[in-house]
Amino acid sequence: MDLTAYEDYAETLEALDDEMRFEYLLDIAKKKRGEPFPEEAMDDAHLMHGCMSRVWIVHDISEDRHYFRGHSDAAIVKGLVTMMTDSFSGLTTAELAQITLDHVRRLNLGALTTQRQVGMMAMLKHLQKLAGARPGFQAA
Amino acid sequence: MTTGVMTAAPALRAAPSHGRNTYDPAAVRGDFPILSRTIYNKPLRFLDNGASAQKPQSVLDAVQNSYAREYANVHRGAHFLSGAATEAYEGVREKVAGLLNAPAPENIVFTKNVTEAINLVACSWAGAHLSAGDEIVITQMEHHANIVPWQLLRDRKGIVLRVAPVEDDGRFDLEKFAALLTDRTKLVSVTHVSNVLGTVVPVAEVTRLARAAGACVLIDGAQGVVHQPVDVQVIGCDFYAFTGHKLYGPTGIGVLYGTAERLAETPPWQGGGDMIESVSFEKTVYADPPLRFEAGTPPFVQAIGLGAAIDYVQALGMEAIGAHEHALCNHAMEALRAVPGVRPIGEAPNKAAIVSFVVDGLHSMDVGAILDRQGIAVRVGHHCAQPLMARMGIESTVRASMALYNTTEEIDALAAGIRHAQKLLA
């Protein structure tokens, strides 16, 4: 599977120290990459529940591949969501189902609190649910 | 009140390591081991005391000593250690009574925290004495711990919950409160100090008004007892509850003060050992208060830790602690107002050392996370007071809550930290 974006993030993070990782995350949050998150998608239907800040995720399918865009009202969380949606977009359902905690751990690298790792895992599960890549789970 | 049994233990350093009349935060800090550690290689600046305060060495020693030298179940064994543990535990009841100026140790019920104390009153006292249509008055600035137990009671018994408003600046308006009292008001349950706004509620006046209307009064003193001297007889309330971990004591121990009259008319809450006089399958006779409300083995080690914490703050003097924190609070309000884009939430004239604020254009979580990277511990979120957040038209705040060991230097670091967050997130 093509995890180029994910590898880019992971390798960049691995080369940085904790303090710089934190700033890198803020840079990702601030960078306007791709299309801006559509204003009309910042609604309850796209809200990911259970976060301290609000997180919205839009899911599209093109040629059997899943594409995600995410947004949050908190900058650090926006950075995390962006990293997650960039990393795991363009995968098939079967590929997405193979993404695990180990992948998430590589993006975390101790720069963040364990609480945020839990948040990132919740994001991964949310992406998988939206894509139907978690058997037995329905997107809320 | 210490006995021969108690003095058999090694002398514990109960008093702070400095003189009584000179309040020296630097010396006080030396009593708290955790304050010398670093976080991300930066000195820890702990400004989340409203959630839980740190513990002085004397509290750690008391807990350690209890486990290492005096440990046995209380109220049970016919042996030396059980006697020692029981005396120590019951001695703390006297200390708590002293702290609150309660008439007697029998007015003091131990619980696991303030939440449990409020639930005890809601389930047992209010459960027995309130009926459908009776009214309870709370305020808009209550912690969820002083909202949800009454909602449970409402659902069970059909009582009516009325909510006294809070002003835009966080002030509590006595007249608006008084207007809510009716001849159906059976209980007024208010916080002493708002855990978000820092507002000090004039609880003595509230009690006077409630009494005149024929209502009983419960005060949530979780944030009240830590910032100022408290005298339950001057206040005149029926119940006063607080929690040990915010008063430099261990977690797992809380207090419910009740007047003799109220406690006597409160039916047992939980059943089990220790709360009975005699048990047979035909008839069980309950113990008198306070033991009636302490079913099962109580958290007596934690209580002993709380006793050491009370010794500690009393040696410093609650007045002196209050004065120090008052100065810190004024310094904090000034420092925050000097940062463009920072809006304090809660500017009541009578305010304890709890400072909430929002930063224009920034999410509280981001501000908290950036402060954290600088070793500054604050709380962000709704602080278990969602109705208050809704009233103030915000979703969350950053909260700096100060304790007896905080310094103006730490407040200045907070202000600098906020400016740093603004720069990073611009």
Ligand SMILES: Cc1ncc(COP(=O)(O)O)c(C=O)c1O
């Ligand atoms: C005003 C107030 N009431 C109640 C509580 C609940 O305290 P505890 O969790 O110890 O029961 C708190 C603290 O969290 C508080 O600040």
